[in-house]
Amino acid sequence: MENKDHILIVDDDREIRELLATYLEKNGMHATAVAGGRQMRAVLEEGPVDLIVLDLMLLGEDGLLLCRELRAGKWRSVPVLMLTALNEETERIVGLEMGADDYLTKPFAVRELLARIRAVLRRARMLPPNMEQAEVVQMLSFGDWQLDTMARHLIDSKGTMVALSGAEYRLLRAFLDHPQRVLTRDQLLNLTQGRDSDQFDRSIDLLVSRLRQRLLDDAREPRYIKTLRSEGYIFASPVEVREIDK
Incomplete structure (x- = not known):
């Protein structure tokens, strides 16, 4: 059955x-x-x-x-x-x-x-059903930051932890999994929420703004998340992946 x-x-x-x-x-x-x-x-x-x-x-x-x-x-x-x-x-x-x-x-x-x-x-x-159930945990490093995929928080260059909301974490993972590649709003919504956008949906723009604040990324001269007019966004920093056995 x-x-x-x-x-x-x-x-x-x-x-x-x-x-x-x-x-x-x-x-x-x-x-x-x-x-x-x-x-x-x-x-x-x-x-x-x-x-x-x-x-x-x-x-x-x-x-x-x-x-x-x-x-x-x-x-x-x-x-x-x-x-x-x-x-x-x-x-x-x-x-x-x-x-x-x-x-x-x-x-x-x-x-x-x-x-x-x-x-x-x-x-x-x-996706894996739970990050905490995975055998290998990744530490993703970029610029002055590291992302702990187990705890789902950022760590700055001084070792200070910065908490992320669930939506911020999913958006950052989408960028870190596709660095230096143009991602449209539709693609970001699909990667983070499993759906396409409608004409008036600007939720990704608001989330990008909030994530930039977490990363201390100046929207006028961004180091990490750059806006490409009429195209979408690109994560401009290289990303290094380090696996940690649990």
């Missing part, structure tokens, strides 16, 4: 969660729909879940808090697709920083949700 992807829907709107569950079931997935954080935890305790569709504006515990909890605990490797009624880019960025793998703004077409779910699942299965 073929194993179906198990999608957990967390939304306090009964009509929405029932509609999504029915649609996903018709398209070959196993869907479980719950109203809030307590029920979400109960389902996760019962057995494996392949992806969580999580509404941002839940009553009680909101989606951002639940996403942060997921990323800090034993379910941190489960992909999260966040639903939001808010159309502000800053809200999208906050969701991505909390660890969401993608987001979709309400109202949305259920066909687009299905396509996003499949893209996130493909992306998740292309």
Whole structure:
């Protein structure tokens, strides 16, 4: 018997969660729909879940808090697709920083949700399930910095650690894995979130700005992340990879 992807829907709107569950079931997935954080935890305790569709504006515990909890605990490797009624880019960025793998703004077409779910699942299965489970940990060195792929933080030339959000880490890894190569916004979104951009999506630009601040990189004369007008971005510094056996 073929194993179906198990999608957990967390939304306090009964009509929405029932509609999504029915649609996903018709398209070959196993869907479980719950109203809030307590029920979400109960389902996760019962057995494996392949992806969580999580509404941002839940009553009680909101989606951002639940996403942060997921990323800090034993379910941190489960992909999260966040639903939001808010159309502000800053809200999208906050969701991505909390660890969401993608987001979709309400109202949305259920066909687009299905396509996003499949893209996130493909992306998740292309990568090692957890950095901490890998046999070899990499230390990536560039300019005045090192990136510890186990702890997921930066280390400057003085040995000071600089914490990164989940979104900042994924973006920096995309650059370090493809140094001195032009990456379009679509490519960066696909590498970091497993999806393509839409016409008005500037979330990558905001994340690049935040990452430049972490790297103390002057946007007017950048040393690391350079902007190529009408093309995208390029990570200009050479990258040295050193493997550390654990």
